[in-house]
Amino acid sequence: MANGLLTVTLNSQYNDQSSLAMALGLDKADNSLADVTIIxxxxxxxxxxKKASVLSTMLN
Incomplete structure (x- = not known):
């Protein structure tokens, strides 16, 4: 837990190892969410x- 947030990462037969490595923070994403407008x-x-969006607040 960090800053009151718990992150859980699950592995399954449906995801690939590169996705798991990125989810665990072992590899960096090609594009940061801070650099895109999708959120x-x-x-x-x-x-x-916007104030209800934790992710948006973390990115700004």
Missing amino acids: NDIIKKHHFK
């Missing part, structure tokens, strides 16, 4: 409130 696009599309 803000989803917030706008579905009319979410």
Whole structure:
């Protein structure tokens, strides 16, 4: 736990090893979520409130 957040990573037959390594923080993603607009696009599309989005707050 860090900052009151618990992260759980599960492995299954449906994901590949590169995804697991990235989820565990062993490898970095090719593109950072901070460098793309997908989170803000989803917030706008579905009319979410920005203050309710923990991920958006962490990225800004």
